[in-house]
Amino acid sequence: MEDDNKRHREKMRKIKAARDRMMATKTDKKGLIIVHTGPGKGKSSSGFGMVMRCIAHGMPCAVVQFIKGNWKTGEADFLRDRFSDECTFVISGEGFTWETQDRERDIAAAQAGWAKAKDLIRNPEITFVLLDEINIALRYGYLDIDEVVEFLLTEKPAMTHVVLTGRNAKPELIEAADLVTEMTLVKHPFRDGIKAQAGVEF
Amino acid sequence: MEDDNKRHREKMRKIKAARDRMMATKTDKKGLIIVHTGPGKGKSSSGFGMVMRCIAHGMPCAVVQFIKGNWKTGEADFLRDRFSDECTFVISGEGFTWETQDRERDIAAAQAGWAKAKDLIRNPEITFVLLDEINIALRYGYLDIDEVVEFLLTEKPAMTHVVLTGRNAKPELIEAADLVTEMTLVKHPFRDGIKAQAGVEF
Structure with missing residues (x-):
């Protein structure tokens, strides 16, 4: 023993x-482009x-929720009811796309969400923006992947973190990101x- | 067009x-054993x-944080300062094990955390318990995997969810769990x- x-x-x-030796080399800070993708939870x-x-x-900080519009979620209630000063919360969309069955309305909702997202990301007061389920809007072509990537790489303030979630992240986004996690479904x-x-x- | x-x-x-057809078959509710593992973030x-x-x-709900004891984390501050009525927060441990370099103290801390975790899980008022980084304590043998799995399978109230996080989840735990996600590091x-x-x- x-x-x-x-x-x-x-x-x-x-x-x-x-x-300690490894951590001593990690001295930089920067605003990150973070992607959470994959079929798993989280x-x-x-x-x-x-x-x-x-x-x-x-x-x-700020959240723009793409696609999940007509769901009643705990996180939306929580942030809007209790932390509206600390966190700007925008819902864009009317539920998953197979719920609406109306492509033009979905495109308009996604575009409106993206316009709002750009304002929030450009806002120097805000240093963390979550674009929840934006990958779904990108996958269906409701938003243009090249425009989104170009905006993130050229207009995102240097110290602002942007997190983009949703299955099937586009390769262009993964290429542009700093931190990418794939959530894998085991069970x-x-x-x-x-x-x-x-x-x-x- | x-x-x-x-x-x-x-x-x-x-x-x-x-x-809709698929969702109509999903009618049951039960308390889940949920595992988040893998080297990725989240x-x-x-x-x-x-x-x-x-x-x-x-x-x-309740959180028992294993191992991360001497870190100052946003989540701990947030829950303890603002939601102590809604969420019981217990810290067990004094930092990752390579920080303490004292195996007996680490074992004692992990065991104390597990004793507290059992009380919280058994408590019928609480229906969600997060055992954060418990997989590290299990991996180092600070807690006995068979005892933990047996407790979860036999004493967890039917409607209580328990979430166990940390890298290198033991196969016995994955076997016992209902929902397992592996966070994979892409970048x-x-x-x-x-x-x-x-x-x-x-």
Whole structure:
């Protein structure tokens, strides 16, 4: 047992030294383009977890929710009812596209959301913007991927973070991003007839 | 253009019909064992996003943070300062294990956190419990995986959700879980010398 502890201490000492050396090289800060994609859970909810962190740090932030318009979600209620000073919340769209079945209305909603998103990203007071489910609008061609990428690369203020979520992120966006995470589905209770539940899914 | 819209409408009608049929089979509710693992970002932050949803829905919830003890995190400040009525927040541990370099102290902290976690999970008032970074404590053997899995399968109230986060989730836990997401790292700015930043990482 004493030997175990000694070996453990020695191993941890080496890990800490290696980590400290590595961290010493990480000295820069910059506003990041962050993408959460993939079929697994956690793409939007981790975006909202970051919004919570921003509010905690006193960083003014904003959310534009594409596509999820006619859903009643916990995160929308929470931020609009309790943190409207700290977080600007915009809903653009009227539900997933197969709900509306009206392509022109969906395009108009997505474009209106993107116009608002550009204003929020350009706003120097705001340093964190979550574009929730924008990848769906990009995938269906409701927004032009080249325009979105060009805007992010040329007009996003240097210290502003922008998080873009949704399945099937376009390759052009992944190429432009600084931080990309793919949420992979390992196991899902939908397969066993379990429906979406409050707290977990919305 | 009119043809495009017509084709789109027809396609969306079929997607909606298929989705409605599929959703009609998803009628059950149950408390889920949820695991967020993998090397990518979003494991903890999506857990905190779900906590935000629970607070929004008026579902009393709890967080036990393993391992991250001596970090000052936005989520801890936010929940403890503003939502202590809605969310019980317990910190167990004194930082990642390579920071303390003291195995016995780490084991004692993890065990104390687990004892508290069991009380919170058993509490019928609480229906969502986030065990943040518990996978690290399990991986280092600070907690016994068989005991944790047995407790979740036999003592967790039927309608309570428990979320377990951290890299390298044990196979036994993945086997027992209902919903497992692996966060995969596609691209990370650490490689370019960018350090952890407020809002994004903590």
